[in-house]
């Protein structure tokens with residue numbers, strides 16, 4: 001017969017088991033509702049795709065546990081933030097991450113006062129020690145901290161200037177990693193204190209591989225051409241491509257809702273739902289080719305009087321359908337540049353008009369008027385006016 005203590009131990013074990021199962025279930029649900037860009041953010045340097053040169057150099061510095069100040073620059077969604085976070089994790093491990101890494105981005109106030117106070121305070125703070133030898137054996141834990149300044153190109157010039165001294169004074173115990181999209185907005189004296197790493201737009205091959213991996217893990221089917229469609233719409237920005245993929249999967253019902261009934265053991269539907277090119281284009285707000293071609297046709301020279309009325313009608317329809325002016329400019333640009341019936345001399349003039357309208361839109365001009373002006377001016381150039 002089981003003793004009182006046996007029974008008590010068994011009861012406790014059962015309760016523990018239930019608690020563990022409950023936690024596992026909660027973790028599972030959390031990852032399922034997480035945006036995929038976060039769920040599939042590279043966890044180690046080797047998870048970062050398509051930035052081979054940068055990653056090789058960083059892996060060497062990781063082995064030597066010695067980092068220079070760094071400047072990561074390149075287009076959005078190419079892995080800059082993920083790379084420095086993965087590097088920091090590999091250097092310090094989970095226990096030291098909080099005390100050794102300070103991450104500031106544009107949503108934090110980053111005028112000169114922040115550089116003087118927060119950054120300086122963290123830079124000069126003494127290092128905390130690592131408790132166990134086993135932890136030290138697992139992670140290099142070099143004797144310096146890292147300050148990550150994301151979106152550094154939006155820092156004021158004064159704040160950037162103030163950073164120069166801080167970088168030098170505390171360089172023994174602190175390294176800086178500046179991240180930006182536009183390297184020309186970083187003042188020269190700051191850029192020259194850093195090793196520069198350029199992140200390039202993701203090429204078709206690498207982006208395709210990553211998207212297919214994610215689709216497979218999430219059990220989302222992809223029709224022929226869907227991945228290429230995602231990559232084209234995202235223009236080399238992997239974050240955008242992954243977000244489009246998740247939205248498309250949700251639209252076709254291929255994303256399992258947390259807690260929803262599912263047939264598979266892993267919590268996913270057994271039937272694969274597939275994402276098509278059409279769905280991807282809808283999600284990305286791509287204007288159908290026919291619509292753009294109708295506008296191009298209306299812009300061509302005609303013997304039947306002026307083009308104003310047909311152009312105005314096409315533009316009005318586009319605005320009524322809710323297409324964004326930015327998207328019209330992008331697609332019209334592609335249509336005109338690759339149109340072999342338009343002479344090079346005319347294309348030169350047309351490109352000037354595109355750049356002017358693009359600037360106007362960035363400055364906040366009225367979308368309807370801007371597209372109308374663009375179309376009429378292109379039409380004028382095509383008609384030799």
Ligand SMILES: Nc1ncnc2c1ncn2[C@@H]1O[C@H](COP(=O)(O)OP(=O)(O)OP(=O)(O)O)[C@@H](O)[C@H]1O
Nearest residue numbers: 037040041048049076077078079080081082238239
């Ligand atoms: N090179 C890459 N390898 C693997 N995943 C990537 C890569 N680039 C981007 N991603 C995916 O896109 C997401 C966003 O990447 P990340 O934040 O590193 O981009 P970023 O270059 O810092 O962009 P931004 O300039 O807009 O801050 C990541 O969570 C990851 O899922």
